[in-house]
Amino acid sequence: VMVWLRRTTHYLFIVVVAVNSTLLTINAGDYIFYTDWAWTSFVVFSVSQSTMLVVGAIYYMLFTGVPGTATYYATIMTIYTWVAKGAWFSLGYPYDFIAVPVWIPSAMLLDLTYWATRRNKHAAIIIGGTLVGLSLPLFNMVNLLLVRDPLEMAFKYPRPTLPPYMTPIEPQVGKFYNSPVALGSGAGAVLSVPIAALGAKLNTWTYRWMAA
DSSP states (O other): OHHHHHHHHHHHHHHHHHHHHHHHHHHGGGSOHHHHHHHHOHHHHHHHHHHHHHHHHHHHHHHHTOTTHHHHHHHHHHHHHHHHHHHHHHTTOOGGGSOOOOOHHHHHHHHHHHHHTTSOHHHIIIIIHHHHHHHHHHHHHHHHHTSSSHHHHHHHSOOTTSOGGGSOOOOOHHHHOSOHHHHHHHHHHHHHHHHHHHHHHHHHHHHHHHHO
16 A cells, blocks of 8 residues: 555656646746747747756656656646646637647657666666757747747737736847757757756655655
């Protein structure tokens, strides 16, 4: 019974933290982060999403020791965001007002790395973190290309409670760099590794706290 209770508690924690990670995504700046800022600066979006995903996913994957936990974590975030999308839609906003980020394939790559390296923590951090950072911008640009007239979605519906510094501006992609996907992948791959290491370290601290 105690083993069952401990495992249940672990997975309950995953649900709670994944839901809170999603809340950070969909409520940053009072309203929807993704629709506004993915089009304003795809690089900023890519880095924030890859690092946010990897820190929680690797924490709980190492906590349970089960390959597949990262995908489970990303699935909860995805489902919760779809619920939020439905809520906004029911309030009269267009269907594309919230574009749900694509977290699951990147989390699957993290799980695959952990499984293929026979549960090697350091390989999960270095290889898995890199794969998450590299892949997430690719999957999300495909996702964004499916949104009908994304700039209209981002700018036609003003956010009255946003402070001025959070107000979206028209993106000037070609002026500073030619490929936001490539830049997002490069920056994400570099930054996701130390953030994955942080997630792994948080896991160590948690075990020490539980043993105290």
